[in-house]
Amino acid sequence: MSKPNDEQLQMIFEDMVIARTQAGRLWNMQRQGQVGTIAPIDGHEAAIVGAVHALQTESDWVLPQYREPLGLRKYGPEVLDAFMLYNLGHPLGGHIPDPVKVVPSQISLAASIPHAVGLAWGMSLKNEPGVVLVFFGDGASSEGDFYEAGNLAGVLKAPVIFLCVNNQWAISTPTNLQTAAKDFSSKAAAFGIPGVTVDGNNPSLVYEAVSEAREHAVNGQGPTLIEATVYRLGAHTTADDPTRYVPAEDLSAAQKNDPLLSLLQELKNKNLWSDDKQEEVEKAALERLDEAFEKAKNTPLLTDSLLDHCFASDTSRLARQREQLSRSMEKSHE
Amino acid sequence: MSKPNDEQLQMIFEDMVIARTQAGRLWNMQRQGQVGTIAPIDGHEAAIVGAVHALQTESDWVLPQYREPLGLRKYGPEVLDAFMLYNLGHPLGGHIPDPVKVVPSQISLAASIPHAVGLAWGMSLKNEPGVVLVFFGDGASSEGDFYEAGNLAGVLKAPVIFLCVNNQWAISTPTNLQTAAKDFSSKAAAFGIPGVTVDGNNPSLVYEAVSEAREHAVNGQGPTLIEATVYRLGAHTTADDPTRYVPAEDLSAAQKNDPLLSLLQELKNKNLWSDDKQEEVEKAALERLDEAFEKAKNTPLLTDSLLDHCFASDTSRLARQREQLSRSMEKSHE
Amino acid sequence: MSEKTSELSMLEAINETLHSEMARDDRIVILGEDVGRNGGVFRATEGLIEKFGDTRVVDTPISEAAIAGSSVGLAMAGLVPVAEIQFLGFSYQAMHQIAGQIARLRYRTQSRFEPQITIRAPFGGGVRTPELHSDSLEAQFANIPGLKIVLPSTASDAKGLLTSAIRDPDPVLFLEPLRGYRGIRDMVPDDEHVVPLGKANLVKKGDDVVIISWSYQVELSKRVADSLEKAGISVAVLDLRSIVPLDIEAISQIVTHCGRVVVVQEAPETGGFASEVIATINDECFWSLEAPVIRVSGFDVPYPVGMLENLYVPDEERIRLAVLKSLEGS
């Protein structure tokens, strides 16, 4: 029942291919100085896309960490559009428009976990349907925010899904230095909620786990902690050199488990995928990325953006600063 | 092996009686305005004293929350002396002198848990024998500090004992609103360390659990989380009115389980305690308290205390403030 | 609207305001430690859980970061959280959520989400609390853009400003002086009472010197001003009411008028908000100053234990000496 059917699996795979393809292009764009620091999605596609496809975009919120945006295609083109603005350092990169139920990336590790709990809690107070899914890494799980929020959610029975994407690394820190816990899902015991570890390279298993957690949550039974185990196939970010610390043999073992490889084989066997299809999807993915990039580059940057949106309306201090700013810009253009 | 023998049990009971007796007197002193706010120990004696008697005072550190000091008699008279200064609001109340391995009360809930981990870690780096025991409440366990420190200790295998005194209440908040976890010791799973819940009304069981945790720690096997379940028999503090929220029937049930009652009976049956002994111990306890109180009242308060001990030596700003202070005190005495 | 008033303590005024705002706006949710069944450790939230139920008045676990952090989520859901941090000193536990998240929610999402969040917290000395209960941290928050910081000094303002704070679309830190909870009583309008944020209050006119202050120190400043008046010295008292927004105009006006200024704060001197007041005066009306501004502050040490408290907290005598010193300087 909660397993994806063939059609869904095909859509999941398509989104995975798109994410991987766009990630590759973005990496190159970063190398050419066209965009800022990027945290590649490579190796995380099955966990992210599989989870998102188990959600209802009209009712369910997604709170990503920072590695997920390319995997959130199901939530609509606005996510990529905002992400490209974000990658340019444009203020509108933080504005994913209503009604898209996706929150922008969170840099402060684990800080969005209590937001997710509050949002889920608020939705249930308002008798709104739906759940909240929050992504975070194995590293982020060491922050107090994760625990405080998990514990609070357990008490409130808030309809929230905690999805820990354990990619074995937090920058250079391996999981055995991150925690002595048996696995990350066993931390659920601290909150009195169910915890489950799934193979995050298998999108069906992730889909299934999220579907069940969703059922559980909408039935008023509260949160679930899911750990999806994957392996970070790339660098932490474009600023990182993983050869300093990732054992080469671990990486090559992980590459053999690349989530795209086994699913590709499975779908091909079922005649649900072909090389032509692959080529077509990749081409469209790149076109879509280029389009979003162009759109982002052409989004005007207003000088006012610096001081807007701090408060709903200017304080007298801000009004003075606004004057100073325009005066100093005039002077420097003199 | 790790159970207290009769003699030890008698000493434990003596310390419990002393704590209870002194607590009663302190409560009255607070009511008469002689000392500041007090957090009574009533109901927690077996858990605290039982734990402390399983430690080696020469090598093992104790970090109390704020309810424990009267139960730490085993660590020497300096603890009570400092506690009385603390209750007067004297700065030396925070100074328990070397070599007494007790840290002053911690008001910021759970904040001393990472200190305990760092101290234990430091001791093992220096190859010092001994362990660190940190007390905290069921309420404090909801703070991020508890989880971050517990997780770190698990990774480091630091020789630390986390002793959660679950007295069923955090001021007015009952444990079912504090956490949905099965019990507080099950939170140990989040750290990959052993967790055990013991009846904190039975000092032998607490002694045993702490002894085992101590063995475990000194053998390099790392931390243990112990939950000692008790019932807060008094108010949260002298500023609290528990009749607003503690169900009367729960309280009277707990009073029947008063940790002093059953042990008294047991020791009497074994001819290890008598009414005379009881009277004698109580009398000595009060004399000791009065003595500490007198000593505290006679400890001079230096005006310099306000600005001393912030830094090892004055900054020029502080030197200016020191002058200002003495000038304004002169002027106001003019 | 009627003009009826009743004499209330600041605590009663706050409690009454929470009652009336919750009745007015059913999006309001109260959360915090012991705010429900116990009615708050000072009784500020007394009676709310009985009236509005335990889904709108929520006793949370002892997790300040989760209280602040879940408030972000509640606001995202369209609710209006009014959170209590039991003592301001424990807002440090939530600093990454208050400074890193709440204060930035509007800016980082370019107003997709509205942070209509109020955080109430008591603070300030004079009542011999244990450590971290009394510390005046307002200046540390004032340097965090995106937060409004409101500090009433009367019961009437407590009502009027708390009403504005809760209705304000921006996050407001509402700081309540422990000494004022029962120690301050004045006439409070019975009906809806709204005091806009960012308007200082010239609580006493005067010509020779102005004392600028906020929170409980306004009370002390008024007493000093009144007593000096009898000695023929005309002392104005300006209550800032909020330090963000800061009423720069009101400061300018009265400083220009008096030419001499004393700023009183309970916080440590270095980096206290008095410094910002002085810097603002320097910016706006430097040439009106007839003498250096005098600061009266706590000292540059942690808030001390009970026996040292009276030495630490500015008292009437220290304020009086500062006023006299300001009159000397020329």
Added chain:
Amino acid sequence: MSEKTSELSMLEAINETLHSEMARDDRIVILGEDVGRNGGVFRATEGLIEKFGDTRVVDTPISEAAIAGSSVGLAMAGLVPVAEIQFLGFSYQAMHQIAGQIARLRYRTQSRFEPQITIRAPFGGGVRTPELHSDSLEAQFANIPGLKIVLPSTASDAKGLLTSAIRDPDPVLFLEPLRGYRGIRDMVPDDEHVVPLGKANLVKKGDDVVIISWSYQVELSKRVADSLEKAGISVAVLDLRSIVPLDIEAISQIVTHCGRVVVVQEAPETGGFASEVIATINDECFWSLEAPVIRVSGFDVPYPVGMLENLYVPDEERIRLAVLKSLEGS
């Protein structure tokens, strides 16, 4: 001691100092996120784990509060923790330990325990980091009594001040400008080099105006001063080096000499440390001022995204205009 020097980047100077201090004092323990195997995300701790082993150089879980909090315990055990917070913005996660515990350890225990703890953290803008990586929070820490706050502006000072910081018996927050890591290079003594905490550095003499600054803004201020010199304006530059302790004497002296002052900070204006500098000038040498002090600051908004950064961060042009404005005022 030899007088030999080598040209180093600030990052190299910091790395070298950590190496030499760890070799000198085996009580030193380095802890933080990615400080070991990775040598720090900026390589500040490069090579330490290889030389001193993984018991003295410890990759911690991602738990800033536990990094700061366990440092308290390490200090209690008689060790000397030198912790890294990966970016200063994440010190908010540890605020209750830094402000509530580390800063108070000596005071609350009346010196039973010595908080010989150094916390290093990079901060500051100009390198297009994601949010919370660039924020200048020094003023928020300056209002927390018990902490020393050191902000080097040259590689040589980075070495001399970090050496002092590590050896200092009080807790020191050692703040390293991201832009300076590779962007600042100068001659650094090869041998032991100790710059005492609390002594400002008059990096350029001058008579007409003084620019007071710290951290990377000193670099910009020097450039402005040099270029104005050519235009016949004599501009002094005072590098505070540490804001706690504050070198009040040095400030007084140069302000008295010049009479005109510009204070440059990257932090938001309201409640930034520039306000404290102005308040200190007001206290100490008000009568020497020939014009109001001019502040150059970031704006009262959260540190912005990359495309807006250049508008936010004070640049040479804004500093130059401020100097000119200060000369106009009279």
